[in-house]
Structure formats: C-alpha cells, structure tokens
Amino acid sequence: METRKAVTVKDKAATVRPDIVAPAAGGNGNGATQEEEILYLGIDLGTSRSSVAASNGIRETVASVVGYPKDEVAQKMLGRSVVFGDEALRRRLSLHLYRPLENGVIKFSDDPESQPEESARHLRAAGDLIRYIISLAKPKSGQLVFGVIGAPSQASQHNKRAILNAAREVLDSVLITSEPFSVAYGLDELDDALVIDIGAGTVDLCRMHGSFPTAEDQVTLTTAGDYVDKVFEQLLRKRYENAQFNRNMVKRIKEKYGFVTGTNERIQVDFPVDGRPTSHDITEDLRTACASIVDPIVKSIHKLIASFDPEFQERLRHNVVISGGGSQIIGLGKVIEERLADMGGGRVTVVEEPVYAGANGSLKLAYDMPKKYWEVVK
Ligand SMILES: Nc1ncnc2c1ncn2[C@@H]1O[C@H](COP(=O)(O)OP(=O)(O)OP(=O)(O)O)[C@@H](O)[C@H]1O
Ligand SMILES: [Mg+2]
Structure with missing residues (x-):
C-alpha cells in the first residue's frame, strides 16, 4: 500500500504575506518585522486528539481531555486549576473530566438552551483546550497569531461560531475549514481527489475538484x-x-x-x-x-462519485486518500479498494502522517489564504 506525504511548508516560514495586513503592521515598536510578528497555526480539533502545526516548526498533539480538580485537596496535590490530555486521564480520580468535543465540535453548541449548564461547562473546557493547544506552539509575547482550525465537514454554523468564540481570546485571526479539505490541501490534492478523514467521532469525506468544496462535495458519517x-x-x-x-x-x-x-x-x-x-x-x-465502518464509507464514496461530472468520475475513483487515526486499521485501504471494484475499480492510498495530516494542511492553508477569508477576532 502506497503512502502519501504532505508537501513541506518549512520553506514558506520565511515568506511575507503581502495580502495580510496585520493590525499592528509596521512593527510592534521593537523593530520586529511583520513576518516575525505573525505566528501561523494549523489546528486539528478532534474528538479524540487535537494537534497543532506551527510556522515556527513546533508540532504537538494532545488527547482532547480537560480536567478540573474535584476539591481543594485535589487542587493542592495537582498544584494547578486545570490539567490536559493524557495527564488528565491518568489523574482522572482527582478530576472532573471533560471531553469537550463530540464529533469534532463543541458538545451542546448546537442547542445550548437545552442543557445550559452542561453547555457552559463544555464551552469553558473547549476554550481551555484551544488555549492550551495554542500555548503549546509557544507564541512570543506580542506576536500576532493567525490560526486555521479544521472541523468536521458538516459542522453547523452554531458549532463553528462556538469554536470561533473559544478561539477569540488567543487568536488574532481565524479561519475554520473542513478537516478533509485541510488534509487535501496539505497533500496538494486539489483536483479530482476524494479525501476521507477517519477520526474518532466522524468519518469526513470530501471531493476535491480544483476549487473550494461545497456542501454537495462533502459527507460526514458518525460510524467512526x-x-x-x-x-x-x-x-x-x-x-x-x-x-x-x-x-x-x-x-x-x-x-x-x-x-x-x-x-x-x-x-x-x-x-x-x-x-x-x-x-x-x-x-x-x-x-x-x-x-463495520467499511460499508458506510463505500456507500458514501459511491454517492460522491456517482453525482460527479461523468467525465471525471474515473479520475476521482483512482485517487481516494484516507487519513486520520482510523486510517491506521491494517488493510483498510486495501479492503476499500477491493470494494471499489464493483464501481469500476479504483485506487486508495493512506497518508503518511495520519495524526498531523490535518494540522499540516491547515498550516499550509494559513500561509496561502487571502485576507478576505479570515475572520479578524481581535
Ligand atoms: N493504530 C490504530 N488503528 C486503528 N485505529 C486507530 C489507531 N490509532 C488511532 N486509532 C483511532 O483513530 C481515532 C482517532 O483518530 P483522530 O485522532 O484522527 O480522530 P479525531 O480527529 O480526534 O476525531 P474526529 O476527527 O472524529 O473529531 C480513534 O478512534 C482511535 O482509536
Ligand atoms: Mg479529526
């Protein structure tokens, strides 16, 4: 089985973005140039793990778990008011534990009125998690931070708004993209490709055809x-x-x-x-x-291919890329490929870095996106 490698963005770390005029353009008073002032981040906010790839070369991944000490004794023992990731899992007996993301979006963010207290707690945990992930990228004080955040392809406007609000305090500009689009962008697979991101909460499929994918190009499954x-x-x-x-x-x-x-x-x-x-x-x-996840994936591939321009269907079938933690199931690519035989044959490849493929792609997008796509949040 062939693997697919992301295009490196290292060389771009030194490029100036002429189209992005930083609010503090012209320097921050200490002689820093614009490119030094801006730290670009690609963030993959996942149900199970969240990862960041930064323009300063830092890459980090953390389990999407946030814990708050249960009482004063726990707080004294831990010496902190919030604990993240695997450490939170290890110390779960002393903590109120939150997994603030469900299917890659903040829990209850679609309908906060139904359970206002739960919603507020998860929102707080999501905010803390996002701030923590960004802190792992070590922005310098005074540095502008621009982040592209990948979310499931069918995250609702409510969900996206909740992510934006959580990111507001720590990012200066933000852009939310669909996770499989980020993966495709990172691999330079912008044309006639079908990217499938197999996560914990969702499997996200996205058809690429040389321009921004629309709702019809994407399918989200919860059999992940x-x-x-x-x-x-x-x-x-x-x-x-x-x-x-x-x-x-x-x-x-x-x-x-x-x-x-x-x-x-x-x-x-x-x-x-x-x-x-x-x-x-x-x-x-x-x-x-x-x-058990193969059938729904194959059906969705079929749906996305059958509704595509007939002239390009074959090219799409022969360029299916799987990523995400679930793509590491041994033989998954091969089995999907075998099932494509019924549709006229196809080719499936697995990305080389399933954990960072989304964050890498989001970072690359951060470099390339014109100003009009960014939402200035500060
Ligand atoms: N080697 C492996 N084999 C099979 N499954 C794996 C392997 N490693 C991780 N996984 C599974 O992959 C999933 C996590 O993948 P990933 O980190 O891409 O998800 P996520 O981004 O957190 O979730 P989502 O995209 O749904 O929000 C989990 O279900 C995990 O158990
Ligand atoms: Mg994911």
Whole structure:
C-alpha cells in the first residue's frame, strides 16, 4: 500500500504575506518585522486528539481531555486549576473530566438552551483546550497569531461560531475549514481527489475538484473510531460474559491490533476473570468491529462519485486518500479498494502522517489564504 506525504511548508516560514495586513503592521515598536510578528497555526480539533502545526516548526498533539480538580485537596496535590490530555486521564480520580468535543465540535453548541449548564461547562473546557493547544506552539509575547482550525465537514454554523468564540481570546485571526479539505490541501490534492478523514467521532469525506468544496462535495458519517470501539465492546461482552474490561481497554487493543484483512494469526489478550488474568481470543470480534465502518464509507464514496461530472468520475475513483487515526486499521485501504471494484475499480492510498495530516494542511492553508477569508477576532 502506497503512502502519501504532505508537501513541506518549512520553506514558506520565511515568506511575507503581502495580502495580510496585520493590525499592528509596521512593527510592534521593537523593530520586529511583520513576518516575525505573525505566528501561523494549523489546528486539528478532534474528538479524540487535537494537534497543532506551527510556522515556527513546533508540532504537538494532545488527547482532547480537560480536567478540573474535584476539591481543594485535589487542587493542592495537582498544584494547578486545570490539567490536559493524557495527564488528565491518568489523574482522572482527582478530576472532573471533560471531553469537550463530540464529533469534532463543541458538545451542546448546537442547542445550548437545552442543557445550559452542561453547555457552559463544555464551552469553558473547549476554550481551555484551544488555549492550551495554542500555548503549546509557544507564541512570543506580542506576536500576532493567525490560526486555521479544521472541523468536521458538516459542522453547523452554531458549532463553528462556538469554536470561533473559544478561539477569540488567543487568536488574532481565524479561519475554520473542513478537516478533509485541510488534509487535501496539505497533500496538494486539489483536483479530482476524494479525501476521507477517519477520526474518532466522524468519518469526513470530501471531493476535491480544483476549487473550494461545497456542501454537495462533502459527507460526514458518525460510524467512526468510537463506533468501532462500541461494536467491539458489545461483541466481546456477548462472547466472554465473565471477562472484565472497559471501553478504554478495548480501544487500546483496537489501536494496537486493528485490522480488516484475512489472517491466520490469532490475537490473544488478557482480561481478568474473577480477578485472575485470563487469555482471550479476540481475532474475529476485532475484525468484525473494524470492518463495520467499511460499508458506510463505500456507500458514501459511491454517492460522491456517482453525482460527479461523468467525465471525471474515473479520475476521482483512482485517487481516494484516507487519513486520520482510523486510517491506521491494517488493510483498510486495501479492503476499500477491493470494494471499489464493483464501481469500476479504483485506487486508495493512506497518508503518511495520519495524526498531523490535518494540522499540516491547515498550516499550509494559513500561509496561502487571502485576507478576505479570515475572520479578524481581535
Ligand atoms: N493504530 C490504530 N488503528 C486503528 N485505529 C486507530 C489507531 N490509532 C488511532 N486509532 C483511532 O483513530 C481515532 C482517532 O483518530 P483522530 O485522532 O484522527 O480522530 P479525531 O480527529 O480526534 O476525531 P474526529 O476527527 O472524529 O473529531 C480513534 O478512534 C482511535 O482509536
Ligand atoms: Mg479529526
């Protein structure tokens, strides 16, 4: 299986953006030039992980989890009022834990009135997470920060507004794009390509045809990584009634062994039974769970291809690119490719850097986007 590499943006770090006139253009009084003043960020805000790629070369990724100390003892022990990522997961017993993003958008942001308190808490956690991710890129004091944030392709206007509001305090200008478009842009796949970003909350498909994709070019499915975990857990519970495990454990097993191809090897893992570690064969259930996302993906590919200009359909079919954490399921590209045979054949490639493909593309977009597309938030 071939992999696809992102176009490097390193060389561009030194280019001046003549079309973007920074509010403090002309220097900040200490002799800095405009290009030094602006830090460009590509941000991939994900249900499971969020990543940033910055024009100063920094790249960071963090689990999209925010924790607040449960009480004064927890606060004293932690020495902080908020904890992020894997550390928050490790210390979850002392924390009120939030995963503020669901399907890549801020939870409850579509209908805040339905649960105002929950909505406000998630909004606060999302804001803290976005600020934290941006701080990981180490902007210098006084530096202008322009960020392109990737969200699922069908995030609503409400969702996008909530992301914008959360980013307002820490970014000077912001642009929200659809995640698969960012991936496509980063790979320079702007023409006759079908990009599929397989995340935790959503699978986002986007058809590229040499101009900005519109709503008709995009499909968002909720049968993504979290769905695989749910199916896997249900299958295992049915098969091994006495085994003890939780969703987090099955997710880790999936990330280690996830596959969809035929295999003669058996995958054995230990689960406690009555407190005693006991080996269990999980091969078939893992394959079935991983394969459960294939059908909806193939149907959506079919929909996007069948409704495309007939002259270009073949080119599109032969240029399907998969990215996101879920693209690491062993054999997924091959199985999708096999299913494309029914539609006249096709070719599927996997991006080389599934974790950073979105953030890299968003960073590249940040360099290239003319001023009119940016929303000045400060
Ligand atoms: N090696 C792997 N094999 C299979 N699945 C994996 C692997 N590594 C990560 N995943 C899964 O990929 C998903 C996370 O992918 P990614 O980080 O792209 O999602 P996200 O951007 O946080 O989610 P979304 O885009 O839906 O908001 C999770 O479901 C995770 O379990
Ligand atoms: Mg994602």
